[in-house]
Amino acid sequence: MITVRIxxxxxxxxxxxxxxxxxxxCNRCGxxxxxxxxxxxxxxSNEVSSINLSGNGTLIFSTKNFQQxxxxxxxxxxxxxxxxxxxxxxxxxxxxxxxxxxxEGSRVTAVLRKLTVDSSNGLIEYGLKFxxxxxxx
Numbered sequence: 001m002i003t004v005r006i007x008x009x010x011x012x013x014x015x016x017x018x019x020x021x022x023x024x025x026c027n028r029c030g031x032x033x034x035x036x037x038x039x040x041x042x043x044x045s046n047e048v049s050s051i052n053l054s055g056n057g058t059l060i061f062s063t064k065n066f067q068q069x070x071x072x073x074x075x076x077x078x079x080x081x082x083x084x085x086x087x088x089x090x091x092x093x094x095x096x097x098x099x100x101x102x103x104e105g106s107r108v109t110a111v112l113r114k115l116t117v118d119s120s121n122g123l124i125e126y127g128l129k130f131x132x133x134x135x136x137x
Contacts, residue, residue, distance in 0.1 A: 011125060018127045021053035021110060023089065034089045055110030055128070057085040059136065062095060062102050083108055083130060096129035105136025 016022050024033050026040035027047040034053075039046050062081040079095040079102065095102065096113050108130040115127045 008123065019112065021055050021085070021128065023051055023053050023087070024048040025051045032087050032089050034085075034091055053085055053087050053089075055085075057083045057108055057130075059095075059102055059104060059106045059108050059130075059132070060084050060090065061104060064101065081108070081130060094129045095132065097131050102132050103136040106132045107134040107136075109133050 011018065021034070022036065024036055024040075025031070025048065026033075026043060026045055027049060028045040029040060029043045031040050031042035032051070032053075033041050033048075036050070038048065040048055060082045062079050065078045065080050066076065079098045080092060081095050081102070082090060082092055084090050093110075095108070096111065110128045111131045112126055113129045115125045117124050
């Protein structure tokens with residue numbers, strides 16, 4: 001059995017990306033990059049600003065994942081989806097509260113869920129997953 005170790009300082013430093021969807025928006029061309037960057041990936045401008053995304057989107061595709069990192073075995077199997085956010089970017093993210101394959105075109109929203117528990121000290125790591133809020137066409 002592999003012991004999972006959660007580092008509270010590491011989780012604290014990553015809280016901006018663990019607990020909300022942050023992105024950068026180019027002030028010149030309007031492009032939104034999900035991953036924080038000092039430059040726009042479309043036009044190369046350095047005129048970018050940080051924004052928070054709504055966390056709402058549409059499921060483009062999903063698949064059932066049977067392989068997982070150590071410490072995450074209890075959530076097996078897990079559905080993972082390609083999601084087009086309402087603001088435009090597409091991301092790959094885990095789906096939650098799903099018993100069967102969700103329909104393409106379903107509306108989803110980001111929710112905070114428990115990811116894993118440190119087996120040695122009981123610390124809980126939380127993060128964002130996406131929940132289906134309405135079925136697709």
